[in-house]
Amino acid sequence: MRSLIRTPMMTPLLRDSALVWLASGVVGVSFGAIAVAGGLPVWVPVVMSLVVYAGSAQFSAVGVLLAGGGPVAAAATGLLLNTRTVAFSLAVAEIIGPGRLARLLGAHLVTDETVAFALAQADPVRRRTAFWVSGIGLFVVWNAGVAAGALAGSALGDTGTYGLDAAFPAVLVALVLPALRKDAGVRRAAVLGAALALAVTPVVPAGVPVLAALAGLFIYGRRRAAI
Known part of the structure; x- marks a missing residue:
């Protein structure tokens, strides 16, 4: 890890990661x-963010709890949404680095944003550095934001009026644009995944369209295997 901190690309990676961290905190x-x-106690979102650390799964699980569902239903919803990280983990398995401790810690930092930021880099060293820089920063800022929001409680009013739900999608689009520009196969997979997600959105629960969009990966994977 120390060698990553000393790499010359650290300053630009920190600068590029700052926007993602800001969105994460918000x-x-x-x-x-x-x-x-x-109506949940302050400790619930704080502990969930430290242990689960998965924004969409956390929102969905809390939604189930606030709607009157039990802990089992909330956990099942979160696990369903997080199945997409299986594909993400395979994509960054070699990027994280060797060693059981690195793999264990790295697995906890695997998110949509961290994976997209790492894969957008040009070479293996930069990808590994980007993964750890963005991953650690996101974890710290996300948990700090959750704690601040939980302590503020209802004082913020309706958080939807601030447009906070649009922050993460906008940043994620910015991260994946370089990959879309460079690879026609990635563009086809992204278009297929987006089309499937839009098609099922009116008829399935929130979060499921994201899982449907992963079907685009099969197209990309088959193309890569054929090359």
Whole structure:
């Protein structure tokens, strides 16, 4: 890890990661405030963010709890949404680095944003550095935001009026654009996944369209295997 900290690309990676961290903190504040304003104790969103650390799964699980569902239903919803990280983990398995401790810690930091940021880099060293820089920064800022939002509670009012739900998608689009420009296969997979997600959105629960979009990976994987 020390060798990564000393790499010359650290400054530009920190600069590029800052926007993602900012969006993470803003959405984290929203999550903490929504959870506490809905009636959950302050410790619930805070501990969930430390242990689970998965924004969409956390929002969905809290939504189930606030709607009257039990812990089992909430956990099942979160696990369903997080199945997409299986594909993400395979994509960054070699990027994380060798060693059981690195793999264990790295697995906890695998998110949509961290994976997209790492894969957008040009070479293996830069990808590994980008993964750890963005991953550690996101974890710290997300948890700080959740704690701040939970402590603020209902004082923030309706967090939806601030447009906080649009922050993460906008940043993620910015991260994946370089890959879309460079590879026609990635563009086809992205278009297919987006089309499937839009098609099923009116008829399935929130979060499921994201899983449907993963079908685009099969097209990309088959193309790569044929080369």
